[in-house]
Amino acid sequence: MAVDSPSPSLDSPAPAHVFTEMERWNQSRSNVLKTLATFWSFLVMGANDAAYGLESYYRLSYTVVSLVFFSPLGGYTLAALLNNKIHVHLGRRGVAFIAPSCHLLAYIVNCLHPPYPVLVVSFIFAGFGNGxxxxxxxxxxxxxxxxxxMLGFLHGLYGVGAVLSPIIATSLITRAHLGWYYFYYIMxxxxxxxxxxCLTVFWDAKPTPESTSPDSSRGVLRRTLFTKHSGRVTWICAFFLLGYVGIEVAIGGWIVTFMMRVRHGADFASGMSATGFWLGITFGRFVLGFVTPRLGEKLAIIIYCLLEIGFGLILWLVPNFYAGVVAVAMQGFFLGPFFPAAVVVATKLLPRAQHVSAIGFAAAFGGGGAAVLPFAVGAIAQARGVQVLQPFIIGLSGGIFLLWCGLPRMPKLRVDGEEEEMGERGA
Known part of the structure; x- marks a missing residue:
């Protein structure tokens, strides 16, 4: 039994072969508070990535400053390796203490605007907490x-943080004429x-005696990655998120340059195209979260991906600035549900004991997309021009579309224990 999911609401545990009733966020006051705590945590994570003014303050090249964006990947990778052990031995209470503490440590270091190598190391702690x-x-x-x-709202709050963070940081720098590091006092x-x-509401989420037994923690990540059924699901989700996060960050990072140089937009209007993209992602997570379960996760993402590719073609082939602004916002709208849907698919197709390991690994693997793929776009753009952005994005979208189609058939209901294990053996 894992500690990564709400505890059963029945007084006595259900037999292994019985479908268990799933908890609701508003089922109890405790669940409401825990849900709000996770929402706040994702808002903080979304606001985490502002790194404004570093080039001028440290007098460094963009390439060296980019280490700040690579360093959280080290923390994410470490979290992927330790996720299951932390859950098994410390429970969600341990995560509720360690993750925010890592954020707090990183932000305190940033406020001190230390030598640049120290700053890079501090973002490793932030990445570990995020993971x-x-x-x-x-x-x-x-x-x-x-x-x-629920995942739509959770990730929507991440998007809210990502939208508000640059607005606040830019205002502090341009309006109040403060250093980039003042933003981290807010953080x-x-x-x-x-x-x-988090620590208050998850204080009762201790590891169970079953979860701390040697058998419960031995080789969970290995089984998640290398058994036939679990490995197939986990690796497909991991590569899917690698491509998705790469698309998201590449568009968010390069669309302003594309709109200025290729569509000849004004600086402010081109900058607003990036805001429209992130708002599109945020609204897509809120709105399409209600549509996805009606269609089914697998079919829904196939439809969203095709629509996203369609709007990408409009952005690429229609030489009109305003059409491009609308198209990139709609790309964001249909990209929004991708991450939540991948999480739901993992929880439906994998045994509950593997959820934390699988999601942690896939999220860390996806973090590589944020670190590597935008720089691949930059390298190609330097050689061929920034107009390569949309062909690159469309090709990557086609790749994750094919990956998603390779997922196993979705079950109609989730099961626990014996039924899940039988499903894995039969796959």
């Missing part, structure tokens, strides 16, 4: 009733609230 929280809260929310809607306050809130 733990990403796996824990995705798995916990993903095992609730109405998981698509310290947010992380302190995250630590107090």
């Amino acid at each position: 733990l929280a990403d796996a824990a809260w995705n798995a916990w929310i993903g095992n609730m009733a109405d998981a698509n809607q 310290i306050a947010c992380a302190a609230v995250e630590l107090a809130f």
